[in-house]
Every structure is written in structure tokens, then in C-alpha cells.
Amino acid sequence: GDSVTQMEGPVTLSEEACLTINCTYTATGYPSLFWYVQYPGEGLQLLLKATKADDKGSNKGFEATYRKETTSFHLEKGSVQVSDSAVYFCALSPSGGYQKVTFGTGTKLQVIP
Amino acid sequence: EPEVTQTPSHQVTQMGQEVILRCVPISNHLYFYWYRQILGQKVEFLVSFYNNEISEKSEIFDDQFSVERPDGSNFTLKIRSTKLEDSAMYFCASSPFQETQYFGPGTRLLVL
Numbered sequence: 001g002d003s004v005t006q007m008e009g010p011v012t013l014s015e016e017a018c019l020t021i022n023c024t025y026t027a028t029g030y031p032s033l034f035w036y037v038q039y040p041g042e043g044l045q046l047l048l049k050a051t052k053a054d055d056k057g058s059n060k061g062f063e064a065t066y067r068k069e070t071t072s073f074h075l076e077k078g079s080v081q082v083s084d085s086a087v088y089f090c091a092l093s094p095s096g097g098y099q100k101v102t103f104g105t106g107t108k109l110q111v112i113p
Numbered sequence: 114e115p116e117v118t119q120t121p122s123h124q125v126t127q128m129g130q131e132v133i134l135r136c137v138p139i140s141n142h143l144y145f146y147w148y149r150q151i152l153g154q155k156v157e158f159l160v161s162f163y164n165n166e167i168s169e170k171s172e173i174f175d176d177q178f179s180v181e182r183p184d185g186s187n188f189t190l191k192i193r194s195t196k197l198e199d200s201a202m203y204f205c206a207s208s209p210f211q212e213t214q215y216f217g218p219g220t221r222l223l224v225l
Contacts, residue, residue, distance in 0.1 A: 032213070034213070036216070042218060043204060043216055043217055043218035043219040044156070044204060044216040044219075045216070046213060046215065046216075049213055089155075089156065091156075093214070099161070099169070100146070100158040100161055100169060100171075101146075101148075101156075101158065101206075101214055102158070103155050103156040103157075104155065105154070105155045106155060106156075
């Protein structure tokens with residue numbers, strides 16, 4: 001079945017540092033890929049998505065590129081802020097996104113001033 | 114921007130009691146879902162619902178769970194006889210036709 005593997009956390013960075021959270025997936029066909037973010041005490045928010053190979057999703061300074069050859073969708077940000085502290089979930093859904101979403105285990109990011 | 118809403122935000126119940134978790138999906142969405150997240154673990158799919166019937170369910174979604182769309186706006190998850198291991202955050206989600214799912218803020222259920 002479909003699965004998502006993402007790097008273990010927690011990740012602690014200083015403000016303005018570069019962030020990369022690795023994510024790889026296993027799926028048949030051409031899934032849509034997502035990053036969701038969960039701020040402390042809140043629900044899941046869609047951060048960005050990509051629906052086909054070589055697509056780059058971006059939002060709030062975060063980026064991720066759909067790499068089919070390496071089955072990866074790594075999340076990157078050039079300069080993190082304290083307000084980025086949250087848990088980040090990589091996820092996938094069969095083509096279209098309306099079928100069930102399979103989540104990774106989540107990576108907790110803590111940004112310190 | 115339209116949002117998925119869920120009530121209550123927190124619920125505490127005794128083992129063996131029935132609970133109903135409520136969700137109001139985004140109004141023009143056609144697909145509805147429930148997921149759960151046990152504390153510290155990954156978010157897990159429970160069930161999807163389309164055209165007034167279950168379209169897919171996971172092995173977690175056994176006979177003690179049921180879903181219903183009682184009117185044109187609400188989508189509910191019922192747990193008939195709660196167990197300690199049902200304690201989790203329950204997320205409702207909705208999506209337009211063949212599009213991304215949008216999640217609600219969740220209901221934190223604690224079974225004592």
C-alpha cells in the first residue's frame with residue numbers, strides 16, 4: 001500500500017537558518033503530494049501541494065518539488081522564523097486528492113531566537 | 114475563506130458511552146472524511162463519504178463507528194461504545210470534486 005517516510009524530529013534551528021525536511025513516498029501511479037502543518041494546539045493546515053512530476057509547490061516561503069525519479073518531496077525554507085515552529089506532515093493521495101490521504105509520522109520543528 | 118468547522122473542540126466521556134462528533138464541511142464540497150490522530154502518532158484515515166454513502170473505510174473503522182450526513186450541512190461521526198484506545202484527536206475533512214482535502218481544527222476526545 002501507499003506509504004510516506006519523513007525524517008525523524010525534533011529539528012531545532014536558530015532563527016534565519018535554512019530548513020530541509022526530507023520526505024520520500026511509495027505509491028502506485030501518480031499521487032498528489034502535500035505538506036500539512038500543525039501549529040501547537042491547532043488542526044491541520046494545508047501548506048503546499050504538487051500534483052505532478054517536477055511541479056513545485058510553494059507557500060509562506062516554503063517550497064517542495066515533486067521528484068518522481070527519487071520519489072521525494074522534500075520541504076525547504078531559506079530562512080525560518082520562530083513562528084514556523086510546528087509539526088510538519090508530508091502526505092500523499094492517489095491522483096486527484098479526493099481519495100484518502102496517507103500521512104507521514106510528522107516532523108516537529110522548533111525555531112529558537 | 115470558507116473553513117471546515119468541528120464541535121465540540123474537546124469532549125471527555127466514560128468508557129462504554131456513545132459520543133457523536135460533529136463537522137460542518139465547506140458548503141460546496143462533495144466528499145467528506147474522518148481521520149484520527151492518537152497523541153504523538155501519525156494521522157490515520159478512518160472513512161470517506163460521498164453521495165450519502167461510505168466510499169472507503171479503513172480497518173480501524175469497525176462496527177462501533179458510523180457516519181451520517183443528517184442534513185445538508187452537518188457530517189457526524191458516532192462511536193457507539195467508547196474504549197480507552199479511542200482517545201485521540203478526530204479531524205473532519207472535505208473536498209470538492211477530485212480536489213485537495215481541507216481539514217477542520219479537530220475534536221480532542223478523552224475516554225476515561
